Amino acid sequence: MLSDPTGSWTPVVLSADLPPGTVVPARTPAGPIALWRSASGRPSASADRCPHRGMRLSHGFVRGETLSCIYHGWSYGQAGNCLRIPAHPGLAPPETIRVATHPVEEVGGVLWVGVGEPATQPPQLAGLVPLRSLQARAGVAAIEAAAGAKADADGLLETTQGSQKIHLLLACQERDETLIHVLLEGEGSVAERVAASRAVEALRRKAEALEMERDAP
Amino acid sequence: MKLYDYILSPSCYKVRLMAALAGVKLDIRPVDFHPGLEHRGPELMALNPAGSIPILEDGDLVLTESSAILVYLAAKAAPDWLGGDAAEEAARVQQWLSFSGRLTASLGGARLHEMLLRPGDIGALQAQGIAALRELEAGLFEQSLRGQRFLVADRPTVADIACFPYVALAPDGGVSLDPYPTIRRWSRALRALDAFIEMPGIHRLHELKPEPHIESGEA
Amino acid sequence: MTQDAMIDEWYPVGLVSRLDGNGRKTALMGEPIEVASDTDGSARVTSKGRVLPVRVRYGHVWASLGQPQKELFAIPEADQPGRRFVDVGVVRVRCSPLRAVENFLDIAHFPFVHTDILGSEPHTEVQNYKVEIREDADEVWATQVKFYQPQAARSASGGITTEYMYRVPAPTCSVLYKTCPPRPGEWDVITLFVQPLAEDLCDVWPWMALFDDESSMTDLIHFQQTIFLQDRSILENQIPRLLPLDPGMEIPTRADLTSVAYRRWLKRRGYTYGAQLVAQ
Structure with missing residues (x-):
């Protein structure tokens, strides 16, 4: 197995275990992540920590195309940008509020999360x-x-x-x-x-x- | 029907949850379990010499085992929840009802230790809890291969309600649920049932409701 | 851990009503202590044979590992006739004692964590309120805090906009004053007394002084235990466990001004047991 994880893919969860509209915790060499799938089926991976008060985002909930923190309901888009702060419904969250994201690939019924910017695709696992x-x-x-x-x-x-x-x-x-x-x-x-x-x-x-x-x- | 109840007890919650799902109205009698230790007091000991709760009273029937109470509620108001009569299905119900006792002893013991400072060998309790969770994960996975989302069938039964609370609250006792994808799906399916109710430590599935929008100016 | 200003503070270490001659073994800031009733019935707290300064107040036994410079903070309502005093009992939480207090000062989480009790969507907005560090009393105060609540108290039967005042009179204690439905003009008092066992582990002792002649004592205890247990699963999943005092580590908004003042006050006073000073 690879010893240096940078630029590699980690298989974190099976596709079947991440239905649309759910979030799960996972661990990668890049640290703990919240892996979620939007209602329309798009998987995303973000750091498992809300930048507001440090709550694990994998305890949160997915509505439509956003992931929300269970603590204060702050929601994030696929790119990690904060879209909504319920305590301030009229406020457009500043660009600076965001969670780190990681590349995700879904290949052969497995969801892979990239560490850094992998140059290659995850293995195909043909057959x-x-x-x-x-x-x-x-x-x-x-x-x-x-x-x-x-x-x-x-x-x-x-x-x-x-x-x-x-x-x-x-x-x-x-x-x-x-x-x-x-x-x-x-x-x-x-x-x-x-x-x-x-x-x-x-x-x-x-x-x-x-x-x-x-x-x- | 009168339930001697403690809001933080997962065993009492089984009864409240089953009653909610079956549409049974309970007369709740709160018991000061912590810090008052009322369950060890003379009134409650007279009802249940084992000194445990829940206790369900219905006329002169007094039930003190949570699995028996679940069966009673289901038989009275929602027989579908008892599972089918076929030998295998009936046996599976009994299998998981008994198994739920191991969850109580292990995960429940760890939770009481970590949360309410009750004595116990925390390492052993957590290890037994993990062993039980692995067994449940494997059992639910095999069910999913048979096309069934719940412990006994493709619909929930008393067996699911008997197992769910201590599993969902395992993190209270320092036992992580992260490694169990099938348990996660099962737990979600239960939490998404109509008439499902929570207990403290189990959050609302906010995604079941669309994101609310409010007219500006409204409080 | 270097010597912290928190060593000279008072901390709750047990319920007065549960004192006995056998003693209760517990801990305070990493030191093992024992809380017992003396032969004359008074409370006695010892650490490795050393007798610690003790107070008995607000349903609890209080002790300090150091030499307290100040008397235990006052809660005048504790002497007001007509109130019921509720010992809610201890709950252990694997988090920093300071995180437990900060969560208690927060209202924005009500709709998501205390759903249908202390808050509910879409009523999520936190209106502006006032926060100050009162230099004379050396306390953090937040006033004119208002929030819509579906069931604000055990005695509340419907939704109301509730008003709060929050007060932090000691680094691990907070006192909340809250609209009192049966008695307009008075405030219910709900406290969070936190015993720091270690920097990332605490025993929390909520206590209340309420005007409520209707609810049973057990109902009152269960209501508050419900609320706190909903918070516990949040507190055990915040990263890092310690409270970050580095402003770059967590992002506050206007709704968090109480927490901003609390963190600033902790830093200024050198109350850093359970805090993380620099981002790691």
């Missing part, structure tokens, strides 16, 4: 269908050990669990935590997808046990 995301209290090395495979430069690894081929897209979070996106080769039946989900739960248990062993004195 792979996202299943679910889960967080592990284990570093990439422990997950690789549990999966018996190494992740490539995009953070993707392939493992066989039982009779199923499963692909894991790994994103490092802070302090030996890893976000795992599970991808399958094609849709598969409901039973196959349930089995894959359970197999990855088992893999996570194994990786976390390995991580604990590593940490033990």
Whole structure:
């Protein structure tokens, strides 16, 4: 996996987990972000902090094409500019009030957030269908050990669990935590997808046990 | 029906929420749980020797287990919320009703410790809470694969109401909900139900109403 | 942490009504303390064997780790006949004690956080009000604060425009005076007393002195606990946990003039326990 995150993409959430009109928290090498999708379906990523009183914007709400802070209702557009301050309904917020934004790409059913200005597009993940995301209290090395495979430069690894081929897209979070996106080769039946989900739960248990062993004195 | 109620208790909130969704009017009797410890006083102990709330009184029926109260309210006023009779569906309802007790013990214990300074091993409570949240996340995810948005079916049941409050309030006990995308979607679906009511710590979904505009000059 | 002017202030450390001989172990600005009733029933607060200065007032036991230069601030309404005094009880919050006070001074969040109780859309506008640092009393005051409220108090049955006065008589305490529906001409008193456990952790002890002969004591407690618990989830999610005193770190508007004055007063007095002085 890449060691210098600048100019790279981080897979933060599956498309299905960000329906229109919602906001979710996510972590990237650029810090915590609020990832939101407008009513019309456009995804945006902003810093997860309202510049007014520091409240996490991922606790906020999406109305139409704006993200609002839950604390005082300040709303922001996709470009991060403040559009409305409810305490002063007649005031056009000055340009200086804005939240930092990050590039977002939606590729292959995954939402990617860029750190800096990536020169390339996120990986295509051709032929792979996202299943679910889960967080592990284990570093990439422990997950690789549990999966018996190494992740490539995009953070993707392939493992066989039982009779199923499963692909894991790994994103490092802070302090030996890893976000795992599970991808399958094609849709598969409901039973196959349930089995894959359970197999990855088992893999996570194994990786976390390995991580604990590593940490033990 | 009379509910002995504490506004900050997620278990009491289950009952208030179920009643609101089922259209049942409750006669609320507030209990000074904190700081007064009224639930341990003689009047309440006579009703419920376990010293816990909620307590639901209806005639000479006294119920002290929140899951039983949910079932009673649903059976009386909104039988759809009981889930279907088919073996699997009925069993799933029971599975999650029992599971909700683990949420109370873990996330509820952590919340009482972190918020109201009740004793407890906070590390253990939080770890058990995280284990329960992971189980719920996996269960809800499998349901979504079956095309069902809720714990038992594609419509909410008493099982969802039994599990929702302690989950939604997990951050009160220092347990983050950030890592659970399926729980987030489920929680949102419940909060968006008609007649849904909040409790302190669960904010209004302001997006359900359009942005209001006000005529200039109006207060 | 260097010595802070806040060391000589009084802080709430427990409810008088809950004092007992066994003692309650708690903390004050990082120091473990114990709050107990003495053999004669008076309150006794100790830190590592050292007996701290103590006051018993407004339903609470107050203590100081330093040498208080001033007496505990006065709330004359606490001696007014006809009022009911409400011990709301403690709530712990993982935030700076100063953030807890600042939130208490804020009205613009009512429609979004205390929806349908203390505020509701579209009534979000904060009209101009007056703020001053009263040098003689060394207190921050905001007056003529008005806001439309759907249910301003336990005793209110419909929406009214409520008037408030806010007062900060100590760095971690605020006293709110609020229109009193049953008694025009009088003010209900609602306080927020904050015990700083650490710079980013506090125990909050709301207390009230109300004119309300209708509501039960439990109703009054629950109303205030409801309001505070709605705030708690905000307070635990503000970044940074400490209150930034660097003006570049957070952007105020006219609605925030009380908070601007509060932050300025804290900085001027060197009340910086729980504050962040420079942006990080």
